[in-house]
Amino acid sequence: MFSETLIELLKKDPKICVLTGAGVSAESGVPTFRGENGIWKKFRAEELATVDAFMSNPDLVLAWYQHRRDIIDNIEPNPGHYALAKMEKNFSDFCLVTQNVDNLHENAGSKYILEVHGNIMKNKCMNCNKPVERLDFKEGDELPECECGGMIRPDVVWFGEMLPQDVFEEANRKAFQCDLFFSIGTSAIVYPAAALPITAKQRGAYLVEINVTETELSTLADEVLLGPSGEILPKLLMTAGIDV
Numbered sequence: 513m514f515s516e517t518l519i520e521l522l523k524k525d526p527k528i529c530v531l532t533g534a535g536v537s538a539e540s541g542v543p544t545f546r547g548e549n550g551i552w553k554k555f556r557a558e559e560l561a562t563v564d565a566f567m568s569n570p571d572l573v574l575a576w577y578q579h580r581r582d583i584i585d586n587i588e589p590n591p592g593h594y595a596l597a598k599m600e601k602n603f604s605d606f607c608l609v610t611q612n613v614d615n616l617h618e619n620a621g622s623k624y625i626l627e628v629h630g631n632i633m634k635n636k637c638m639n640c641n642k643p644v645e646r647l648d649f650k651e652g653d654e655l656p657e658c659e660c661g662g663m664i665r666p667d668v669v670w671f672g673e674m675l676p677q678d679v680f681e682e683a684n685r686k687a688f689q690c691d692l693f694f695s696i697g698t699s700a701i702v703y704p705a706a707a708l709p710i711t712a713k714q715r716g717a718y719l720v721e722i723n724v725t726e727t728e729l730s731t732l733a734d735e736v737l738l739g740p741s742g743e744i745l746p747k748l749l750m751t752a753g754i755d756v
């Protein structure tokens with residue numbers, strides 16, 4: 513199932529950069545964005561995940577994020593998340609970049625995580641940017657307000673917004689320098705995150721994709737491992753002799 517090139521490379525303690533997307537959390541029960549049961553089939557992104565949506569209907573947007581937090585509160589990381597946390601411990605230069613906002617990598621024990629689309633458990637003031645930890649909001653509740661009077665919003669990247677620049681720059685630097693890049697559980701179509709595997713490949717890294725289906729990245733990848741990441745990642749580590 514795995515090429516000899518990949519297994520040999522893993523044994524040489526390569527510099528590794530990983531990009532994860534919603535598919536990594538699918539086996540934990542978090543819905544993905546696209547595909548048959550994708551979130552964006554049920555909700556229109558521009559009605560929920562934009563500044564305009566928030567300004568015109570903050571109750572609805574906050575209630576939707578609360579609904580997603582409630583889902584996450586009741587689920588656990590899966591073997592894919594745990595395998596990635598294990599990889600961080602086993603390789604001397606390992607960077608995990610995630611587009612997921614669900615905190616499951618952290619819950620699985622990963623420490624060095626570049627969250628390029630923010631984190632749904634965190635909130636911030638729209639006015640002064642002050643971080644606000646956990647928020648529990650029910651429709652009908654009074655809107656939360658910062659002490660400066662600003663509105664409190666989820667600390668996630670909405671459509672039309674810039675990614676946190678320092679975080680993305682670090683991700684880009686790691687993609688630029690790595691020997692081995694994994695693109696896992698992402699449709700690899702939302703930029704600029706989707707540019708990271710391309711950058712890595714252009715700089716000479718070995719590019720591996722793990723996904724249940726082929727994506728737009730597949731033709732560029734050196735190796736496409738088709739299957740659920742929660743099954744493939746532990747198998748890969750075992751085959752490479754990394755204790756799981």
Ligand code: OAD
Nearest residue numbers: 533534535538544545546611697698699702723724740741
């Ligand atoms: P998508 O929903 O676009 O893609 C999820 C990918 O995971 C698909 O390619 C699936 O085939 C794959 N997949 C599903 N189950 C899997 C499994 N068990 N193992 C491996 N792969 C699996 O989600 P993302 O690529 O993460 O942005 O979407 C990128 C961004 O688009 C999100 O971060 C979000 C969204 O709009 C923002 O909210 C800013």
